Amino acid sequence: MTGEPFVEVHRLSRTFALPALRPPGGGRPVPRHLQAVDDVSFSLARGQALGLVGESGCGKTTLAHILARLADPTAGGLVFDGRDLAAVPAARFARDPARRRIQMVFQDATEALNPRDTVLEAIAGPIRLLVPGLRGREVAERAAATAARVNLPPELMTRFPHQLSGGQRARVGIARAIGVEPELLILDEPTSALDVSIQAVVLKLLDRLRRESALTYVFVSHDLNVVRMLCDRVMVMYLGRLIEEGPVEAVFRNPRHPYTAALIDAIPRLGARGAARERLAGEPRSPVNPSPTVCRLVGRCAHEQARCRAAMPPLGPEGAGHRHACFFPLGRDEEPC
Amino acid sequence: MSGATLRHIRHVVATNPVTLAAVLLFAAILLAALLGARLAPLDPLQTDVARALRPPSAVNWFGTDHLGRDVFSRTLVATRLDLLIAVSAVSLSFVAGCAVGALTGYFGGLADRVVGRLVDVLMAFPLFVLAMAMVAALGNTVANIIYATAIINLPFYIRFARAEVNLRRAAGYVLSARLAGASDGRILARVLVPNIMPVMVVQMSLNMGWAILNAAGLSFIGMGVKPPTPEWGIMVAQGASHVTSGHWWVALFPGLALVVTVFAFNLLGDGLRDIVDPRRRT
Numbered sequence: 134m135t136g137e138p139f140v141e142v143h144r145l146s147r148t149f150a151l152p153a154l155r156p157p158g159g160g161r162p163v164p165r166h167l168q169a170v171d172d173v174s175f176s177l178a179r180g181q182a183l184g185l186v187g188e189s190g191c192g193k194t195t196l197a198h199i200l201a202r203l204a205d206p207t208a209g210g211l212v213f214d215g216r217d218l219a220a221v222p223a224a225r226f227a228r229d230p231a232r233r234r235i236q237m238v239f240q241d242a243t244e245a246l247n248p249r250d251t252v253l254e255a256i257a258g259p260i261r262l263l264v265p266g267l268r269g270r271e272v273a274e275r276a277a278a279t280a281a282r283v284n285l286p287p288e289l290m291t292r293f294p295h296q297l298s299g300g301q302r303a304r305v306g307i308a309r310a311i312g313v314e315p316e317l318l319i320l321d322e323p324t325s326a327l328d329v330s331i332q333a334v335v336l337k338l339l340d341r342l343r344r345e346s347a348l349t350y351v352f353v354s355h356d357l358n359v360v361r362m363l364c365d366r367v368m369v370m371y372l373g374r375l376i377e378e379g380p381v382e383a384v385f386r387n388p389r390h391p392y393t394a395a396l397i398d399a400i401p402r403l404g405a406r407g408a409a410r411e412r413l414a415g416e417p418r419s420p421v422n423p424s425p426t427v428c429r430l431v432g433r434c435a436h437e438q439a440r441c442r443a444a445m446p447p448l449g450p451e452g453a454g455h456r457h458a459c460f461f462p463l464g465r466d467e468e469p470c
Numbered sequence: 471m472s473g474a475t476l477r478h479i480r481h482v483v484a485t486n487p488v489t490l491a492a493v494l495l496f497a498a499i500l501l502a503a504l505l506g507a508r509l510a511p512l513d514p515l516q517t518d519v520a521r522a523l524r525p526p527s528a529v530n531w532f533g534t535d536h537l538g539r540d541v542f543s544r545t546l547v548a549t550r551l552d553l554l555i556a557v558s559a560v561s562l563s564f565v566a567g568c569a570v571g572a573l574t575g576y577f578g579g580l581a582d583r584v585v586g587r588l589v590d591v592l593m594a595f596p597l598f599v600l601a602m603a604m605v606a607a608l609g610n611t612v613a614n615i616i617y618a619t620a621i622i623n624l625p626f627y628i629r630f631a632r633a634e635v636n637l638r639r640a641a642g643y644v645l646s647a648r649l650a651g652a653s654d655g656r657i658l659a660r661v662l663v664p665n666i667m668p669v670m671v672v673q674m675s676l677n678m679g680w681a682i683l684n685a686a687g688l689s690f691i692g693m694g695v696k697p698p699t700p701e702w703g704i705m706v707a708q709g710a711s712h713v714t715s716g717h718w719w720v721a722l723f724p725g726l727a728l729v730v731t732v733f734a735f736n737l738l739g740d741g742l743r744d745i746v747d748p749r750r751r752t
Contacts, residue, residue, distance in 0.1 A: 222655075236649060239642055239645070239646060245645070246643055246646070247646070247661055248643070258650050259649070262650055262651035262652060262656075263651040310649075351666065395635070456502055461550055
């Protein structure tokens with residue numbers, strides 16, 4: 134990394150208030166909050182692709198929405214290209230000059246496209262609103278050029294979303310985001326709603342677009358193989374906390390956190406049977422009112438000790454390229470992967 | 471755009487013949503409303519006591535009433551007034567209801583709760599009695615009948631628009647519009663309101679029949695349009711007293727006109743939904 138980071142996230146948290154719950158057997162109602170994102174810090178250099186993985190409900194979509202400035206954090210800073218964007222409320226961010234520079238591709242393109250807009254309108258809309266000084270014709274030309282970049286045939290431009298295939302819709306969603314030439318693109322599981330064969334096509338497209346435009350990606354996924362293929366670095370989240378972060382190959386070859394290891398070992402593979410597999414017991418703990426002094430993995434982890442129940446392991450070591458949040462990290466350098 | 475829209479309308483009409491019937495019926499009603507006074511064979515106000523209560527004949531197709539007026543001419547001429555009241559009232563409540571409902575549904579908060587409670591209060595009244603009271607207090611002019619009908623329709627539109635907008639305010643395409651730099655006002659006007667139009671239009675069309683019945687009902691009980699004016703509600707009211715003496719035609723024909731008009735609007739609702747909903751486009 135050279136110079137100051139392109140994106141710097143500092144101790145970002147997001148909680149959602151829940152209705153207070155009266156304990157069984159009477160007493161005062163206990164205030165409750167859901168800790169979706171808990172004290173997450175990381176930085177990202179321009180042009181990097183960062184994978185964000187974790188199971189459903191671990192807070193990765195909430196974090197993605199905060200990064201895309203569609204939601205506000207409850208605490209923490211988000212510095213984008215030298216400017217703290219957490220200070221601008223999401224409600225006013227639509228008018229912010231940085232809106233054009235940060236775009237997002239949604240998980241389900243079917244949901245994310247206005248059923249009343251044709252493909253042309255869907256792609257031209259963001260260009261018209263976010264790129265100043267373009268005439269009507271120039272907007273349409275740019276929309277057509279963007280459609281061509283994502284390999285959408287011109288004859289689809291007058292179609293409505295319900296007349297497109299899943300892969301075509303996904304490409305319209307991507308075109309909407311890249312038509313305004315953003316610098317940071319957040320991709321929230323852009324392929325999870327697609328058939329496997331279409332997934333590969335869309336992933337190749339995303340990879341090509343990044344190389345063409347020197348885009349910075351935050352790629353949210355629960356598909357580790359995809360992250361390994363597409364990303365330079367990877368962050369693993371568990372119940373709102375960042376538990377491991379580092380270069381993709383380092384993390385995949387040598388996962389330090391037992392949860393990361395279990396995730397990697399859960400990738401279905403032919404042949405690799407038996408040998409030292411990391412397993413998790415039971416279900417994740419509740420993200421409601423989590424204890425600040427217990428490791429989130431307690432109760433599921435095979436390496437658990439008294440210390441894990443007495444303090445929350447911090448993410449470290451500070452300043453290292455490969456960080457993890459475990460008191461008793463694994464060391465698996467020897468294992469081929 | 472307009473070429474595609476026309477093609478789409480043709481497609482909807484072709485696949486659903488009932489819509490075609492509704493459109494034709496509606497066209498006939500519209501024609502009667504526009505040209506009724508010219509098409510009427512006899513003067514709807516001309517009394518002739520010598521020819522009172524004559525049954526339908528070649529001269530008086532629908533017979534004559536107790537003052538010898540031609541029921542066919544009166545029924546035809548009345549179309550314009552009844553339609554005018556219903557269309558104006560429903561348009562007023564549609565526009566106001568959509569605006570208030572969409573705003574409160576989108577922004578929520580205190581205004582939403584206050585408007586919600588006001589709507590509850592309004593709906594707690596028997597609506598027809600409320601309309602009666604308003605017309606009685608303000609005087610029974612056509613304008614007041616329109617306002618009264620509009621106000622008693624308003625709660626339905628506010629609730630409906632509010633619910634539909636609230637349901638969609640966190641939809642993917644709304645987030646996506648915000649990401650594209652759309653302000654709240656733009657999201658409401660360009661994304662949410664157009665998306666709730668299909669359901670609102672159906673509601674409006676169904677409501678139209680109800681508004682016609684409401685206006686006729688006000689006249690029926692003497693709180694609406696004043697007597698010499700041809701209006702379906704009054705005609706049914708005046709004819710009702712002659713039904714028992716066997717002069718059924720005085721009340722039947724204006725009553726049938728009401729039934730056919732309400733029916734046409736209800737059928738039209740289904741067709742309109744198909745036309746305004748882009749998901750039905752092929």
